[in-house]
Every structure is written in C-alpha cells, then in structure tokens.
Amino acid sequence: MTRIELTVDGAKVSDDVEPRLLLVQYLRERLGKTGTVIGCDTASCGACTVHLDGRSVKSCNVLAVQADGAEITTIEGLAADGEASGADGQLHPVQEAFHECHALQCGFCTPGMIMQTADLLAENPHPTEDEIRQGLEGNLCRCTGYHNIVRAVQYAANGTSATPGTGAAAQPAAGSGTIDGGAA
Amino acid sequence: MTTTEEAPAAPADEIGRDRRRKEDRRLITGRTHWTDNIVLPGTLHLAMVRSPFAHANITGIDTRAAAQAPNVVAVLTGTDLAATQGVLANAWPITPDQVTPEHKPVAVDRVAFAGEIVAVVVARSAAAAADAADLVDVDYDELPAALDLRTAAAATPENGGAIAHPDLGTNNSAQWIFDSAQAGTGGNVEDAIAAARADGIVIEREYRQQRLIPAFMEPRSVVVDPTGEQITVWSATQIPHIARFLLAATTGVPESKIRYIAPDVGGGFGGKLQTTPEEWAAFAVARRFGKPVKYTETRSESLQSAHHGRDQWQKLTLAATNDGTVTGLKVELLADLGAYVALVGGGVPVLGAFMFNAIYKFPAYRFDCRTVLTNKAWTDAYRGAGRPEATFAIERLMDELAAELGRDPLEVRRQNWITHDEFPFTTVAGLTYDSGDYESATAQAVDAFGYEDLRAEQARRREAGDPVQLGIGVSTFTEMCGLAPSRVLGSLDYGAGGWEHAEIRMLPTGKVEVVTGASAHGQGHETAFSQIVADRLGVPFEDVEVLHGDTQVAPRGLDTYGSRSLTVGGEALALAADKVVAKAKPWAAHLLEADPRDIEFSRGTFAVSGTGEGKTIQEIALAAFAAHDYPEGIEPGIDAEVTFDPVNFSFPHGTHLCAVEVDTETGAVRLRKYVCVDDVGTVINPLIVAGQVHGGLVQGIAQALWEEAVYDESGTLLTGTLADYLVPSAADLISFDTAHRSTPATSNSLGAKGVGEAGTIASTPAVVNAVVDAIRPYGVHDVEMPCTPARVWRAIQDGSAS
Numbered sequence: 001m002t003r004i005e006l007t008v009d010g011a012k013v014s015d016d017v018e019p020r021l022l023l024v025q026y027l028r029e030r031l032g033k034t035g036t037v038i039g040c041d042t043a044s045c046g047a048c049t050v051h052l053d054g055r056s057v058k059s060c061n062v063l064a065v066q067a068d069g070a071e072i073t074t075i076e077g078l079a080a081d082g083e084a085s086g087a088d089g090q091l092h093p094v095q096e097a098f099h100e101c102h103a104l105q106c107g108f109c110t111p112g113m114i115m116q117t118a119d120l121l122a123e124n125p126h127p128t129e130d131e132i133r134q135g136l137e138g139n140l141c142r143c144t145g146y147h148n149i150v151r152a153v154q155y156a157a158n159g160t161s162a163t164p165g166t167g168a169a170a171q172p173a174a175g176s177g178t179i180d181g182g183a184a
Numbered sequence: 185m186t187t188t189e190e191a192p193a194a195p196a197d198e199i200g201r202d203r204r205r206k207e208d209r210r211l212i213t214g215r216t217h218w219t220d221n222i223v224l225p226g227t228l229h230l231a232m233v234r235s236p237f238a239h240a241n242i243t244g245i246d247t248r249a250a251a252q253a254p255n256v257v258a259v260l261t262g263t264d265l266a267a268t269q270g271v272l273a274n275a276w277p278i279t280p281d282q283v284t285p286e287h288k289p290v291a292v293d294r295v296a297f298a299g300e301i302v303a304v305v306v307a308r309s310a311a312a313a314a315d316a317a318d319l320v321d322v323d324y325d326e327l328p329a330a331l332d333l334r335t336a337a338a339a340t341p342e343n344g345g346a347i348a349h350p351d352l353g354t355n356n357s358a359q360w361i362f363d364s365a366q367a368g369t370g371g372n373v374e375d376a377i378a379a380a381r382a383d384g385i386v387i388e389r390e391y392r393q394q395r396l397i398p399a400f401m402e403p404r405s406v407v408v409d410p411t412g413e414q415i416t417v418w419s420a421t422q423i424p425h426i427a428r429f430l431l432a433a434t435t436g437v438p439e440s441k442i443r444y445i446a447p448d449v450g451g452g453f454g455g456k457l458q459t460t461p462e463e464w465a466a467f468a469v470a471r472r473f474g475k476p477v478k479y480t481e482t483r484s485e486s487l488q489s490a491h492h493g494r495d496q497w498q499k500l501t502l503a504a505t506n507d508g509t510v511t512g513l514k515v516e517l518l519a520d521l522g523a524y525v526a527l528v529g530g531g532v533p534v535l536g537a538f539m540f541n542a543i544y545k546f547p548a549y550r551f552d553c554r555t556v557l558t559n560k561a562w563t564d565a566y567r568g569a570g571r572p573e574a575t576f577a578i579e580r581l582m583d584e585l586a587a588e589l590g591r592d593p594l595e596v597r598r599q600n601w602i603t604h605d606e607f608p609f610t611t612v613a614g615l616t617y618d619s620g621d622y623e624s625a626t627a628q629a630v631d632a633f634g635y636e637d638l639r640a641e642q643a644r645r646r647e648a649g650d651p652v653q654l655g656i657g658v659s660t661f662t663e664m665c666g667l668a669p670s671r672v673l674g675s676l677d678y679g680a681g682g683w684e685h686a687e688i689r690m691l692p693t694g695k696v697e698v699v700t701g702a703s704a705h706g707q708g709h710e711t712a713f714s715q716i717v718a719d720r721l722g723v724p725f726e727d728v729e730v731l732h733g734d735t736q737v738a739p740r741g742l743d744t745y746g747s748r749s750l751t752v753g754g755e756a757l758a759l760a761a762d763k764v765v766a767k768a769k770p771w772a773a774h775l776l777e778a779d780p781r782d783i784e785f786s787r788g789t790f791a792v793s794g795t796g797e798g799k800t801i802q803e804i805a806l807a808a809f810a811a812h813d814y815p816e817g818i819e820p821g822i823d824a825e826v827t828f829d830p831v832n833f834s835f836p837h838g839t840h841l842c843a844v845e846v847d848t849e850t851g852a853v854r855l856r857k858y859v860c861v862d863d864v865g866t867v868i869n870p871l872i873v874a875g876q877v878h879g880g881l882v883q884g885i886a887q888a889l890w891e892e893a894v895y896d897e898s899g900t901l902l903t904g905t906l907a908d909y910l911v912p913s914a915a916d917l918i919s920f921d922t923a924h925r926s927t928p929a930t931s932n933s934l935g936a937k938g939v940g941e942a943g944t945i946a947s948t949p950a951v952v953n954a955v956v957d958a959i960r961p962y963g964v965h966d967v968e969m970p971c972t973p974a975r976v977w978r979a980i981q982d983g984s985a986s
Contacts, residue, residue, distance in 0.1 A: 035214015040483035044906035075214035106706025107211030108450030145882035
C-alpha cells in the first residue's frame with residue numbers, strides 16, 4: 001500500500017492504495033466518482049478521460065499513485081460550481097453545448113468526450129472541423145456518428161469566444177434537415 | 185390546481201418540435217445509473233474463466249489454487265452449477281426440425297467457442313476474483329473446429345469435416361425457404377432466369393457479409409441481489425421483460441419472484457438483445473450464497489463473447505429483360521450462427537427474407553437460407569438484423585445491372601421501383617407496403633447531392649487519368665420496422681408477440697406519470713414519449729415523467745429493438761392518452777353540470793360547447809383523486825392502460841448518395857460527401873431523428889470500410905480489443921447532409937415509421953457502390969467488405985490484369 005494525497009474536483013483526499021490500482025478505479029471505487037466510466041482495457045475508447053493538472057488523460061492509463069499530489073477534475077467537478085451542477089446548477093459551456101446540439105445518445109462516452117473537448121478548446125479556442133475531428137480521435141462514440149459532437153464543439157467554441165464569428169459556424173444540431181409534409 | 189400557467193408551451197406544437205432531451209442532464213453531469221455503478225453491502229464479485237480454444241473437451245478443472253487465493257469465496261464449474269444454472273433459450277426456432285445445441289451458461293464437459301465460460305471465481309473484490317481466475321487450471325482435449333462458414337456447411341461426419349457439436353452429427357441447423365410461386369405472391373424464379381438466359385440479362389454474384397461486433401460503448405454488467413422477498417437483477421440489457429420471463433422459465437424460480445431492472449444502459453444496437461451466460465451464472469451464484477453478486481465484463485471479454493452480427497454468404501441471381509426490367513431474383517444464403525442458436529439468432533436471416541426485393545416490383549422471387557453452426561462466438565441481432573444484408577445484396581445488384589446496361593444506376597432503379605401512386609403495394613415477398621414516395625425522396629437527394637455535377641467531375645477525372653478517382657454510390661432502401669404484428673410473429677414460429685404496453689397515471693398534482701414497456705438505452709424515449717403525451721393530453725412537456733426499464737414499475741413490455749419503440753410503444757402511449765381523455769370526459773360533464781355529448785376536449789381543457797366554461801385535465805385529475813363527487817357507474821380514476829398490437833409493419837425508406845475518392849495507387853478510400861433523404865413517416869422530434877440517422881450511417885459506413893471480426897485458423901479472435909476491431913473515430917468521418925420527407929405510416933395513429941436502423945441499412949451499399957463505381961474502369965465489379973486499402977488495391981491490380 002502506498003499513501004497518496006491529491007485534490008479531486010476541488011476536495012483534498014488521501015488514501016492508501018495498491019500500487020497497481022488505476023486512477024479510474026480509484027475514482028470510481030474509492031471516491032464514488034462514478035460519472036467517470038470504463039469502456040475498454042486498451043486505452044482506446046477515452047470514456048474515462050479526466051483532467052490531471054489541467055490536461056486531459058485517460059484515467060485507465062494512469063496509476064493512482066502517479067496522481068499523487070495532482071489536481072484531478074472529473075465530469076462531476078467540471079462546472080464552475082462543481083458537483084452542485086448535478087442537480088440544477090450551472091453547466092460548463094461544453095456540457096451546455098452537448099445538450100443543445102444533441103451530441104449524446106446513450107451518454108456512456110459523453111463524460112470522456114466532454115472532458116476531451118474542454119481540453120481541446122483550452123488549447124485551441126477556435127478549431128476548424130478537421131482540428132476538432134483530429135482532437136477527438138482518441139475518444140470513441142458508437143451512437144452519434146460524431147456529427148453532432150463536432151457541432152457541439154463548434155457551438156462551445158463560439159459560445160465561449162470573445163469575438164463571435166471567428167470560429168467555425170455554430171449550427172443548431174439537426175443538420176440541414178427539413179420537414180416536408182408531402183402526402184402519400 | 186393547475187400548472188399550465190408555469191409552462192405555457194403550446195401543446196399542439198409538440199409533434200415535430202426539436203425538444204432538447206430530458207435525459208441529457210444526468211448524462212452530461214455524470215449523475216448516471218450504469219449497472220457497474222451499483223455497489224451493495226457484502227457484494228461478491230465474479231470473474232469468468234474462459235476457454236482459449238474454439239472447440240475442446242474439458243478433461244479436468246483444478247480449482248484448488250484459485251480457491252485458496254486471498255479473498256476468494258468459491259470457484260464454481262459447470263458441474264457445480266449444473267442443477268441451478270438453467271439454460272439459454274432460443275426463442276425463434278425457424279423450422280420445426282431446427283437442430284439446436286443445448287446452451288448451458290457455464291460449460292460442463294465441452295466448449296464450443298473461444299471465450300466460452302468454464303468456471304466462475306467468486307471473491308470479495310473484483311481484483312481478487314480476476315487474480316484467482318488466472319490460477320484455475322483447466323485441462324482441455326482439443327477437437328477439430330468448424331470455423332469457415334462454407335466449409336462448415338459442407339462438412340459431414342462421413343467426409344471428415346469438423347462438426348461444431350459432434351453429438352448433433354451436422355452443422356446445418358435449419359433450412360428456411362420462401363418461394364413466390366409456392367406462396368402465390370409471384371411467378372417461378374427458375375422460369376424467369378431461364379427466359380433471361382435465352383434472351384435477356386442474368387447477373388450472378390456472391391457477396392460476403394463479414395462478421396461484425398455491435399461494440400456498444402458500455403460493457404455488459406450485471407448485479408443480482410437475492411436478499412429480500414424478490415431476487416433483483418440489474419443488467420445492462422435491452423430486454424428486461426424478456427430476460428425475466430426466460431430466467432424464470434429456465435431456472436424454475438417463479439417470475440413473480442424476479443425483478444429485472446435495466447438502469448441507464450450505454451447503447452445496445454441489438455448487442456444487448458440477448459439473454460447471456462453471464463446473467464444466468466450471476467443469478468445462480470447469488471442464489472447459492474444468498475449474497476449480492478456483481479459481474480462486469482472487460483472490453484476484451486465483450487468483443488470475444490457478447491454476440492456478433494451479420495456473417496453470411498449470399499449467392500444471388502438476378503434476371504432482367506434487355507431493357508433493364510427485373511424479372512426475377514433468386515437468393516441462396518448461408519448464415520453463420522456461431523456456436524449456439526442465440527435468442528433470435530436463427531431468425532435474423534429470415535427477417536431479411538422479406539426485404540431482398542426492396543422497393544422494386546419483381547415478379548418472381550425465391551429465398552433459400554441455411555443456418556450453420558460453427559465454433560465461433562454466437563451471432564444474433566445487430567442494428568438492422570437481416571435487413572442490412574438483404575438491402576446490401578439488392579442495391580449492389582441494381583448497380584451491377586446498371587453497369588451491365590451501361591446506364592445510370594438511378595435510372596434503372598426508377599424503371600423498377602414502386603411508384604407513389606401504387607401504394608398500398610403488396611410485394612413479391614408478401615408484405616403490403618402502406619406508404620412511400622421514392623421519386624420525391626430521390627429527387628430531393630439528387631438535388632442536394634449535386635449529382636450531375638459530381639458525375640461530370642467523375643468523367644473529367646476518368647478522362648484525365650487522375651490517380652485519385654471519384655466514385656458515386658446509390659442506395660434506395662426500404663425496411664420493415666415496427667416489430668411486429670403478433671400474428672405474423674406467430675406464423676413465423678417466434679416465441680413471443682410483438683405488442684407493446686403503456687400506462688398513463690394522472691397524478692393529483694397535475695403531473696403525469698407515463699409507464700412504457702419499451703426499454704430505452706440511448707434512443708431518447710423520455711423526451712419523445714413526453715412530447716406525444718403532452719400533445720395528446722394538452723399538458724406541459726415538463727410535467728410528463730416517463731418510467732421504464734424496471735419490471736416492477738413497468739410490468740408489461742416487450743422492450744426495445746427492431747425500430748419498434750415509437751411505432752408500437754409510442755402508439756400504445758398515444759392510445760392510452762386518448763383513453764384518459766375518454767375517461768375524464770364524464771367527470772368534466774358532471775363537474776360542469778353539462779351533457780357529456782356537449783363536452784369538447786382541446787389543448788388540455790374540457791369545455792362545454794358554446795360557453796366559456798371549462799375544466800382542465802389537471803383539475804379533473806385532482807377531482808378524480810379526491811373522488812368526492814362523481815357520476816354513478818364509473819370508477820374513481822382516469823388512469824389508463826393500453827396494449828397495442830400493430831396490424832402491419834411500417835416501411836421507412838430513403839435515398840442515400842455517397843461520393844468517395846479512391847487513391848488508385850494506394851487503395852485508400854476517402855469519404856467526400858454523403859447525402860440522404862429519409863422518409864420515416866411523421867417525425868416527433870427532428871433532433872432525435874437526425875441523431876439516429878447520423879449514428880446509423882456511421883455503423884453502416886464502418887461495415888463498408890473498416891469493421892470485421894477476424895478469427896485465425898485455430899478459432900482465436902484476432903480483433904479482440906478496440907485497438908484491433910476498428911470502430912471509427914471522428915477523424916475517420918465527415919459531416920452528413922441529412923433531410924427528411926414524410927409520407928405518414930397508416931399502421932399507427934402517429935404516422936411514424938421508425939428510424940433506429942435506417943441509416944445502417946442504407947449506408948453500407950451506398951459506400952461500396954461508390955467504391956466500385958470509382959474503380960469500375962479498371963475492370964473491377966466487386967470489392968469484398970470491409971473495403972480496406974489492401975483489398976481495393978488488389979481489386980485494381982486484378983481487374984487491370986484481366
């Protein structure tokens with residue numbers, strides 16, 4: 001057992017852990033941070049993405065002991081008012097964008113996708129569509145076909161932009177669809 | 185007491201409104217109820233010991249070292265669990281003489297695929313269970329494995345071929361035939377083919393539907409709590425109702441003693457339409473120890489042992505006149521069941537049997553399918569289930585016919601399809617298509633795609649000998665959705681009906697609880713169903729709460745698959761709402777001291793004709809709760825239940841157009857443009873419909889270009905991780921241009937046709953047609969799926985050489 005001390009979603013925590021314990025297991029099993037999920041065992045899917053000292057990491061690919069002294073943010077602590085956002089508090093702009101653009105269906109990849117998006121936009125506030133697609137390459141989604149996820153990233157980029165219009169166009173999510181009431 | 189002033193949404197505008205989803209908030213903030221999140225006091229954790237061999241006799245299992253490992257409670261083999269573990273049932277024997285191997289959750293003396301469970305480790309932590317699983321020493325005596333589908337179909341004990349289950353003496357499970365001449369729905373296909381051989385065109389092709397893996401994002405997980413009066417099962421499943429029934433039927437535990445809950449479920453796509461060895465084993469272990477038990481699979485276990493999809497060989501013969509009118513289609517199919525006949529596994533190709541004729545007026549048709557057992561993971565429903573395979577075959581053939589004729593593929597389709605004024609149309613497969621407009625959808629898609637401009641660019645690049653060639657793919661699909669009329673399922677020997685149940689509870693506060701038997705796993709039922717109820721009852725969208733996925737809350741249901749939730753479950757809900765209104769009307773008349781015949785209901789209010797007097801439905805709900813004053817002869821309540829059994833399937837259709845660029849020097853395929861116009865009938869929520877189309881498209885595109893479950897010659901799955909099984913990422917894809925037209929379905933009052941599978945069914949042939957179209961000048965007329973750079977490059981080399 002190894003003693004670790006770290007900050008998770010703003011709270012200081014300290015535990016004795018097995019050296020082999022993964023950060024994602026520590027978050028889920030010891031801290032009850034079940035918003036962060038496990039989708040694979042080869043660091044391929046990105047569902048477990050969290051922020052470690054401000055940068056996105058796949059928490060299945062980090063040992064809990066490696067997070068000693070670090071500041072971790074999970075999906076549950078992303079919004080400004082932290083965990084209170086769960087009930088009816090303020091959402092982070094990327095969370096808001098995913099909701100607005102229908103960028104999630106089953107929602108299992110969503111925590112990782114949102115955390116990765118937040119990191120992507122912190123690094124590149126106005127990405128092109130290609131930069132968005134490359135930036136999310138390590139996060140798999142099986143439901144949305146990524147179409148509305150890309151829209152959500154664009155929406156968040158514009159929403160948080162000091163100079164609206166400089167980023168990619170923010171489109172409402174449904175694509176160019178129109179409802180045509182043609183009769184049979 | 186009313187709440188209408190708080191949320192003044194005009195109820196009549198709910199249908200067709202792009203409401204943001206109710207279910208999002210908990211999902212985007214991480215306040216989710218995945219099965220793997222559940223931890224109960226004293227939980228025992230399971231790890232599965234799985235066979236590394238495709239086919240072997242188990243000659244001994246030494247569990248001593250594992251049993252003595254720290255924190256291990258027990259190690260149980262199939263023999264230990266034999267009396268209590270039950271069996272996994274096949275609910276759809278497609279013929280009376282179907283050969284069906286017995287499927288025990290934990291193997292007893294023989295394993296039939298790599299990944300089959302041979303022992304269960306029970307421990308105080310998941311880590312202790314996993315550690316100890318490595319210590320279980322199993323002796324195997326390897327047997328010849330039946331792996332290749334066509335080889336397995338031809339194998340017999342006499343010719344020395346490998347038999348997947350030697351005691352059965354054959355790999356052929358069943359043969360299922362539909363012949364239009366015998367059914368009286370059309371002519372004799374052999375006559376049509378003979379006539380075309382004499383004077384006409386005969387196109388003969390063989391297509392492989394590669395094996396796919398549903399690869400839902402949430403690995404399967406199950407928690408069983410046997411403490412208390414009922415045994416509660418939480419499971420990442422699409423089918424809590426069906427699973428509860430079969431668990432009871434095969435273990436002898438009364439159904440009333442089992443509560444099945446599907447909490448938040450992270451995708452399914454058919455992959456969680458299964459009763460699984462893992463659920464059955466967890467149930468048996470929990471009963472044995474009287475303690476809560478939990479098992480969550482790893483991704484590798486999921487890819488290896490959760491059921492796979494597709495895996496067919498299709499031998500096709502299309503007959504046509506010299507002017508391009510199709511006169512007959514013959515389909516000879518081999519379908520790989522894998523090691524066991526899964527829940528509806530044998531029925532998957534039968535679902536396709538009705539769709540090979542697609543949107544066309546073929547006068548003669550024969551479908552002959554054999555289902556074959558092999559020593560690979562079992563196969564069952566995967567998004568589209570039988571219909572993608574059929575649609576792929578016919579849409580590829582129509583392109584081949586056009587190429588043979590030297591004509592535009594859209595033109596040949598127009599010549600053969602059902603026109604909008606011919607509905608309702610009974611097809612050569614015996615289905616009656618109720619509505620559709622293929623001409624308008626195609627015209628709109630052609631326009632949005634810039635079809636003529638892209639054809640012109642293609643011609644220029646061909647002329648210039650551009651090393652990167654442009655290909656254009658067409659797919660004009662239809663599908664049968666809204667599974668299903670119970671009588672039809674009965675005639676096909678399916679073990680259950682196709683109805684759905686709904687209940688509406690009018691709460692005294694004016695809020696509305698809606699109970700549905702459809703069990704969502706990402707589709708957005710909570711939002712779309714709220715819109716339907718808000719529309720019919722005239723209550724605010726926000727006041728409707730949709731409950732589902734728990735057999736104690738929603739006791740009757742047949743769950744979610746086959747694009748049925750809206751067309752069957754949504755219709756049950758709409759009819760239940762109508763029943764609430766009908767039940768509330770005498771209350772309103774009584775309270776307003778009016779004749780019930782003078783009461784009109786509109787936008788949530790019962791009013792007396794010609795007066796300003798009225799009562800809201802919320803006021804009636806409170807009055808019915810109090811029940812102080814109501815007419816003689818009626819019950820004190822206005823809640824309603826409906827079980828809806830559809831009279832027909834629904835038939836969404838659409839025109840999908842895809843442009844790809846193929847680098848003829850490397851074989852690399854790049855998506856350039858994708859346009860689709862889908863007719864899914866009335867759209868309740870366009871945002872959700874578009875999302876379903878996007879996701880469906882990508883799963884179909886992935887079959888065309890990337891995904892395949894690959895086994896080696898010993899039956900080991902080579903694509904056993906997400907690093908090897910190529911689920912596409914955002915970087916592999918483009919944005920799509922999706923649009924809708926609507927010819928309402930006539931089989932439900934909503935006019936809805938279903939959308940869950942449409943994109944997947946349509947997109948695979950559109951992409952492959954585009955790839956083949958790009959390199960047809962090189963003498964290529966087919967590229968096997970997935971169209972990897974190696975296969976495309978090889979096709980170009982082979983074509984150019986011939």
